[in-house]
Amino acid sequence: xxxxxxxxxxxxxxxxxxxxxxxxxxxxxxxxxxxxxxxxxxxxxxxxxxxxxxxxxxxxxxxxxxxxxxxxxxxxxxxxxxxxxxxxxxxxxxxxxxxxxxxxxxxxxxxxx
Amino acid sequence: xxxxxxxxxxxxxxxxxxxxxxxxxxxxxxxxxxxxxxxxxxxxxxxxxxxxxxxxxxxxxxxxxxxxxxxxxxxxxxxxxxxxxxxxxxxxxxxxxxxxxxxxxxxxxxxxxxx
Numbered sequence: 095x096x097x098x099x100x101x102x103x104x105x106x107x108x109x110x111x112x113x114x115x116x117x118x119x120x121x122x123x124x125x126x127x128x129x130x131x132x133x134x135x136x137x138x139x140x141x142x143x144x145x146x147x148x149x150x151x152x153x154x155x156x157x158x159x160x161x162x163x164x165x166x167x168x169x170x171x172x173x174x175x176x177x178x179x180x181x182x183x184x185x186x187x188x189x190x191x192x193x194x195x196x197x198x199x200x201x202x203x204x205x206x207x
Numbered sequence: 208x209x210x211x212x213x214x215x216x217x218x219x220x221x222x223x224x225x226x227x228x229x230x231x232x233x234x235x236x237x238x239x240x241x242x243x244x245x246x247x248x249x250x251x252x253x254x255x256x257x258x259x260x261x262x263x264x265x266x267x268x269x270x271x272x273x274x275x276x277x278x279x280x281x282x283x284x285x286x287x288x289x290x291x292x293x294x295x296x297x298x299x300x301x302x303x304x305x306x307x308x309x310x311x312x313x314x315x316x317x318x319x320x321x322x
Contacts, residue, residue: 137310194239
């Protein structure tokens with residue numbers, strides 16, 4: 095089945111730790127995105143990537159890092175510099191950077207203990 | 208600042224009624240608009256997109272776009288309890304000097320369909 099997978103579904107982090115969220119897609123999509131959703135809030139863009147080995151900061155990139163070494167994979171690292179990391183993290187992809195139809199993975203819920 | 212505004216709700220409608228969800232936006236340059244459905248605790252699911260002024264129908268869903276008035280709406284006919292969810296409106300923007308079409312999301316409207 096084609097789709098976007100994210101792991102883990104739930105993640106608990108101690109303060110001061112870096113954690114990495116996985117996002118994989120087998121849709122052959124060029125563009126991938128990371129969003130953060132807080133309760134009662136809309137989605138906010140963290141990072142996006144138009145093509146392999148390229149990525150750009152979104153609106154709230156501070157405290158996060160990404161890589162795009164393979165077309166299928168776009169992992170997000172939440173660093174200790176991110177002051178309020180507890181949130182629902184959503185990965186999305188679209189067939190090309192010019193196509194705005196974005197499809198979402200199931201999400202990872204990160205909680206800082 | 209480009210913004211997307213939605214009434215947070217909850218919007219409550221009886222089963223079988225028409226649910227009307229509205230969204231206003233501030234960016235006159237936006238060309239495409241998207242509606243996503245998000246069940247509690249789940250990720251957003253793309254329902255419809257619309258690029259041109261007027262109506263676009265897909266099954267029980269109709270998207271309406273009025274660029275002059277800067278609003279887009281989603282009508283759900285014959286509403287079912289399974290339609291109870293939060294509906295997110297999104298518009299596509301272009302980054303300064305770039306070609307990337309990023310989405311700006313509203314905060315969503317919570318719909319409750321009562322049996």
